[in-house]
Amino acid sequence: MVPASxxxxxxRAAAVIPAVLLVLFIGLLWLLGLACGKxxxxxxxxxxxxxxxxxxxxxxxxxxxxx
Numbered sequence: 001m002v003p004a005s006x007x008x009x010x011x012r013a014a015a016v017i018p019a020v021l022l023v024l025f026i027g028l029l030w031l032l033g034l035a036c037g038k039x040x041x042x043x044x045x046x047x048x049x050x051x052x053x054x055x056x057x058x059x060x061x062x063x064x065x066x067x
Contacts, residue, residue: 018058019055025051029051033045
């Protein structure tokens with residue numbers, strides 16, 4: 001029989017693997033942006049920030065707003 005914690009570990013791994021791949025892609029995109037002009041660098045920075053927000057949601061879940 002599989003322990004209950006194995007299911008939780010599988011769910012965590014399923015979220016971490018895409019997050020790590022996304023972070024690597026963001027890093028490569030950011031390095032490419034360094035070689036570009038000012039306008040493209042700003043575009044790459046904005047895109048990278050949005051992608052990092054997506055990684056945060058993958059790892060920590062959606063932010064809960066206080067009312």
